[in-house]
Amino acid sequence: MNVLLIGSDPTIFQTGKAVFGDTRKRHLAYARQLREVCGPASQIRMMAYTPRGADYRVRELADGLTLYPTRSFHRVTFLPDLARLLPTVLHRWKPDIISPQGPWEEGTLAFFLARWLGAKYVPQLHADIFTESWRREHWLNPWRFFLGSRLIRAADGVRVVSQGLKRHVVARLGVAEEKVAVVPLGVNFTPVDPRTPKEDFKKQIASQLSGRKTVLFVGRFCAAKNLELWVEVAQMVAQRQPGVAFLMAGHGSLLPQIQQLVEEKGLADRFHFLGSVGHEKLPEVYAAADVFLLTSHYEGYGRVIVEAYLAGVPVVSSRSGGPEDIVRTGVDGFLTAQPHELADAVLGLLADPEKAARMGRAGQARMREEFSLEVLVPRLVGCWVKACGHERPRAGQNFADAAAANEVRP
Structure with a gap:
C-alpha cells in the first residue's frame, strides 16, 4: 500500500533538542x-x-518515508506549491490513499487528486470545527467549515482525533x-x-519556582x-x-x-x-509541575493533557471537546466550566499531595494503555487499510499486488 499525506507542519523536517x-x-x-502490515514495498510520501528561506530538501528517510517540502514564499502559495510538487512526488509512483491534514485548502487538492488517480480520499480532522469559538478565530474559518463539511461527506473514510469529533461528524x-x-x-514522550x-526540576527551570507548588x-x-x-484562575488561586x-x-x-x-x-x-521548549526538554518541564491547568475554548484532542499524564501530573481542564475524552473527573483530574470551579479544583490538588499523586x-497508567504510539499507530494504519476495503495482507506481501491477485478480499 502507498499513502500520500499532505500537511502544513514544517517540524517534520527538523531534528534536535530545540524542535517543538x-x-x-x-x-x-x-x-x-x-510495511509490517502491508509489505516491504509500501511507502508513505508526505508533502508538507x-x-x-529554510534549507529543506526532499528527504528519503528510513522505513519507506519520503518528505517533500513546498519551500513556499508564503502560506497563501501553499496550494500552488503543492501542485508544483506533484509531478516529482507521483513520478513512477501511485498512492492508494491520499490523506490531507485538513479537509479544506489542501483537502480540496487531495480530493480531486484522489478522484483523478482512483485513490481513496481519507481526510483528517484535528480541530473542533463545530464550535463558534473556532469559527470566530479566523475570518476564513466559516468558509473552511462550509468546504470541509462537503469534502468530509464525500470522503471514503475520515480520521478524527476524539470521540466528540466523531459524534459531530x-x-x-x-x-x-x-x-x-x-x-x-500518538505521543512519543519519555518521562x-x-x-x-520534583524540587530539583523546579530549581533547574527557575529559582522562583523553588519551594513553591x-x-x-x-x-x-x-x-x-x-x-x-x-x-483569571491563577489570580483566584494566588489569592x-x-x-x-x-x-x-x-x-x-x-504571548506579549x-x-x-x-x-x-x-x-x-x-x-x-x-x-518555546523543544520536545526533548518537555519532560523536565512537566516534572516541575504539581498540577496542569488547561482553559481552552475548544480542543480537537488535547495532546498536552496526554503529556501531563505520562509525566504523572494531574490535570484540571475546561470542558472543551477533546479533553472530555481524556480526563476522568475524580479519577485522574477534573473537568469543569466555571472559573471558580477550576480554581477550586487546582487548590484542592495543591492542598492534598497524596490525592494529586494518586490521580x-x-x-499515567491509562495513557500508557490507551494513548501510546504502540497502541495508536496500528489503529491509524488500520484506518487506511479499512478505507481501501481490504483485509490485512499476509506478512511481506505488497498490498496492491495482493489485491490484484485476489489474495486480499474486499
Whole structure:
C-alpha cells in the first residue's frame, strides 16, 4: 500500500533538542507499521508546507518515508506549491490513499487528486470545527467549515482525533459511523526518572519556582487556548494560596498580551514564561509541575493533557471537546466550566499531595494503555487499510499486488 499525506507542519523536517513536537518520530512509526502490515514495498510520501528561506530538501528517510517540502514564499502559495510538487512526488509512483491534514485548502487538492488517480480520499480532522469559538478565530474559518463539511461527506473514510469529533461528524454531517475512525495522535514522550525529586526540576527551570507548588501550562499562545481565563484562575488561586507559582511554556502571537495582563494583575513575581521548549526538554518541564491547568475554548484532542499524564501530573481542564475524552473527573483530574470551579479544583490538588499523586498515577497508567504510539499507530494504519476495503495482507506481501491477485478480499 502507498499513502500520500499532505500537511502544513514544517517540524517534520527538523531534528534536535530545540524542535517543538515529535512529528518526524510519529511518521516514521507510521511507515514502519505500514510495511509490517502491508509489505516491504509500501511507502508513505508526505508533502508538507515549509518556508522558502529554510534549507529543506526532499528527504528519503528510513522505513519507506519520503518528505517533500513546498519551500513556499508564503502560506497563501501553499496550494500552488503543492501542485508544483506533484509531478516529482507521483513520478513512477501511485498512492492508494491520499490523506490531507485538513479537509479544506489542501483537502480540496487531495480530493480531486484522489478522484483523478482512483485513490481513496481519507481526510483528517484535528480541530473542533463545530464550535463558534473556532469559527470566530479566523475570518476564513466559516468558509473552511462550509468546504470541509462537503469534502468530509464525500470522503471514503475520515480520521478524527476524539470521540466528540466523531459524534459531530456523524450527527451533524450525516457521515456513516463506520466511515469515521477515532485515532488520537500518538505521543512519543519519555518521562524523567521518577526517583529524581520534583524540587530539583523546579530549581533547574527557575529559582522562583523553588519551594513553591507549581501550576503549569504548555501550548500555543493563541485565542483558542483562552489564556485570559487561565490568568483569571491563577489570580483566584494566588489569592487563596500565596505560595503558588505559575509556569507557562510555549509561544504564539498572544504571548506579549498575556504577559501584560499578568503585570496588570500584579502577578509578575508569581509567573515564569519559558517561551518555546523543544520536545526533548518537555519532560523536565512537566516534572516541575504539581498540577496542569488547561482553559481552552475548544480542543480537537488535547495532546498536552496526554503529556501531563505520562509525566504523572494531574490535570484540571475546561470542558472543551477533546479533553472530555481524556480526563476522568475524580479519577485522574477534573473537568469543569466555571472559573471558580477550576480554581477550586487546582487548590484542592495543591492542598492534598497524596490525592494529586494518586490521580497522576491513574492518568499515567491509562495513557500508557490507551494513548501510546504502540497502541495508536496500528489503529491509524488500520484506518487506511479499512478505507481501501481490504483485509490485512499476509506478512511481506505488497498490498496492491495482493489485491490484484485476489489474495486480499474486499
